[in-house]
Amino acid sequence: MTLSKPYTVLLFDPNPHSARILQTVLHQSGVKSVIHATEESEAIDLMKLSQLDAVLCDCSGKSDAGLNILRFIRNPKGPCDPKLPVIMTASDASVTKVTQARDAGSTEFVAKPVSVATMTKILVSALEKQRPFVESEQYFGPDRRRRRVNVNKPRRKSDQTTAQG
Template identity: 30%
Template sequence: MALEPNSRGRFNLEKASILMLEANGMGMDILVQIVTGLGAKSLYRCNTVEEAQDVVRQNNIDLIIADALSPAGEGYEFVSWLRSQGGEPNSFAPVVVTAAHTPVSMVQKARDCGAHYIVKKPLTPVVMLERILWIARESRPFIECDAYVGPDRRHKNEGPPDGKPRRRDDLPPEVGLAQEPNMSQDQVDGLFAARKVSL
């Protein structure tokens, strides 16, 4: 799913305002190097959710890169707050969540809080650029309802699993954190990749 090298070379974030939410100093340094390498000049560096919320209230933001901030998950909460209470136009800003651990449950949490993509650490400039370009090109519509605000999460419609009835309310709810291995970046991208839906 990699982009052609020619398309990477023509992209520049010089006029974009980027908010970065990262509690780890080394992680912030790496993130700053990546986005400045892509031409970004207007950066808002936030170490806490409160700082990020203040920036959103006072500035127009073109892109948000937020760490999941494990184990408490404040990054997910920030994205949920942004989508529901951030105010226009920032509530519709593209969001990339970064995370050191990416089990299926955490990828789903990033998707369900309203993020466009989740990127597994360690971050690389090429992967970040590809995700930013995908967001710019895909133009997914925003969904606003009681339970969710964010880009359309429907990528494919395969129906219920074999042997299951059409209604899924008989399945038990998830209890506690999942005890499963991390997904690879390709598997993460597969859950977020846009696909045609047959209705």
């Protein structure tokens, strides 16, 4: 699995060691250009000035900076494209952290450390096989449902009576 074209990704990761590893993984996954930010304000400024295809955003530790960046992007009235793919990463990928990222509109979530094969799969999913977006008062982001489940029965009681005649 490979990316179909060269992409530019903003990487927000305050940890320089982790950021170097992720930059290498992104390049080996086929990303052409990686722009790195270590501060929340720097990432937001770069998003306003750069043509980005995606954002890879760390949400490790106790800081809310990664989630704040995600919420900034998903604001439909903000200066960024609210449908920009956002991949959240964390070295401490707890259920709570994954749920917070999902509920804030994350496109994908990947635990660190991440292999080149996994990153490539995540990038293809986020950039080239995008899910439809949901826009409501409570949520703006990709459809959180991953699979279509066929239950082979009517959805409502009224459908049952209509089907029976």
